[in-house]
Amino acid sequence: xxxxxxxxxxxxxxxxxxxxxxxxxxxxxxxxxxxxxxxxxxxxxxxxxxxxxxxxxxxxxxxxxxxxxxxxxxxxxxxxxxxxxxxxxxxxxxxxxxxxxxxxxxxxxxxxxxxxxxxxxxxxxxxxxxxxxxxxxxxxxxxxxxxxxxxxxxxxxxxxxx
Amino acid sequence: xxxxxxxxxxxxxxxxxxxxxxxxxxxxxxxxxxxxxxxxxxxxxxxxxxxxxxxxxxxxxxxxxxxxxxxxxxxxxxxxxxxxxxxxxxxxxxxxxxxxxxxxxxxxxxxxxxxxxxxxxxxxxxxxxxxxxxxxxxxxxxxxxxxxxxxxxxxxxxxxxxxxxxxxxxxxxxxxxxxxxxxxxxxxxxxxxxxxxxxxxxxxxxxxxxxxxx
Numbered sequence: 001x002x003x004x005x006x007x008x009x010x011x012x013x014x015x016x017x018x019x020x021x022x023x024x025x026x027x028x029x030x031x032x033x034x035x036x037x038x039x040x041x042x043x044x045x046x047x048x049x050x051x052x053x054x055x056x057x058x059x060x061x062x063x064x065x066x067x068x069x070x071x072x073x074x075x076x077x078x079x080x081x082x083x084x085x086x087x088x089x090x091x092x093x094x095x096x097x098x099x100x101x102x103x104x105x106x107x108x109x110x111x112x113x114x115x116x117x118x119x120x121x122x123x124x125x126x127x128x129x130x131x132x133x134x135x136x137x138x139x140x141x142x143x144x145x146x147x148x149x150x151x152x153x154x155x156x157x158x159x160x161x162x
Numbered sequence: 163x164x165x166x167x168x169x170x171x172x173x174x175x176x177x178x179x180x181x182x183x184x185x186x187x188x189x190x191x192x193x194x195x196x197x198x199x200x201x202x203x204x205x206x207x208x209x210x211x212x213x214x215x216x217x218x219x220x221x222x223x224x225x226x227x228x229x230x231x232x233x234x235x236x237x238x239x240x241x242x243x244x245x246x247x248x249x250x251x252x253x254x255x256x257x258x259x260x261x262x263x264x265x266x267x268x269x270x271x272x273x274x275x276x277x278x279x280x281x282x283x284x285x286x287x288x289x290x291x292x293x294x295x296x297x298x299x300x301x302x303x304x305x306x307x308x309x310x311x312x313x314x315x316x317x318x319x320x321x322x323x324x325x326x327x328x329x330x331x332x333x334x335x336x337x338x339x340x341x342x343x344x345x346x347x348x349x350x351x352x353x354x355x356x357x358x359x360x361x362x363x364x365x366x367x368x369x370x371x372x373x374x375x376x
Binding site: 044045109113118131133 | 256257258259260268269270271272274275276278279282284286287288
């Protein structure tokens with residue numbers, strides 16, 4: 001057990017981590033905090049369904065121990081935006097990307113890191129960033145299209161704000 | 163009879179003169195021995211016996227080093243392209259992972275997103291190390307596809323070996339935790355063909371006997 005229980009900051013809220021330090025962060029998010037938007041896929045960092053942000057990086061929460069996240073900023077799909085209106089979420093709805101939907105939160109979390117680092121990505125950039133997120137329904141072309149759409153939404157919202 | 167005469171002849175030299183000559187010879191040989199010891203010749207903290215340059219022994223030692231460097235535990239992170247390798251057959255890393263400028267991956271596929279600071283238990287789980295990465299793009303230090311001759315030359319060339327002196331190179335292969343990680347592979351993965359101690363010994367032997375390329 002983590003002695004004296006340490007704080008985890010998830011979507012800007014503090015949680016006590018009274019769990020084994022080796023517990024996968026995904027377990028903590030889903031089973032203890034109840035944030036079930038992040039999915040369990042393979043359990044060995046191979047599919048990307050469990051992708052969350054840890055200090056801004058798209059980590060695979062199924063293999064990340066809780067101990068690694070202490071003192072860091074965790075963001076899940078539920079915390080990506082206040083009202084579900086992140087440019088990617090808007091674009092996902094506009095392009096109607098999901099089919100079964102299981103992998104989509106991981107796809108969006110990976111895409112968010114891409115847009116953060118490369119606001120106007122090419123198809124090649126998208127493939128480089130998202131090729132680790134597996135979709136058994138084969139929504140890849142719509143994922144790519146939605147990321148371009150999100151990049152445009154992000155660009156216009158930045159120019160409107162300035 | 164002839165030998166006896168020679169021996170007898172030796173006795174004609176004054177004893178004091180012989181001992182002076184022997185003392186000077188001993189002193190000179192010690193000076194020669196210690197002058198050949200170099201900083202880079204230590205093997206995991208132990209001083210090796212005096213070695214002379216020997217191109218055949220040096221080449222043989224490098225071939226042992228080469229067998230380790232070309233094993234999947236070393237070569238998989240020194241690929242010819244920008245995609246790391248995986249497994250015992252050194253296939254391209256799944257998930258389309260790429261090197262990136264600093265060798266730590268790009269965008270949502272950075273090494274540390276999956277690789278933790280330690281190996282995770284279980285087959286096919288990501289191996290780990292705090293420094294898990296490829297060499298950077300501007301110094302890729304490729305092992306894959308290199309002949310023993312090419313790799314030996316590369317290791318000795320500061321422009322291609324990460325700007326390392328011989329001493330730094332020996333420190334790297336002796337102490338760097340990412341190098342040592344090769345001998346603590348994740349479950350289901352084989353160790354390199356020599357022990358780490360044997361590898362370091364062979365590396366030092368290669369250098370001390372002339373750093374000759376096979």
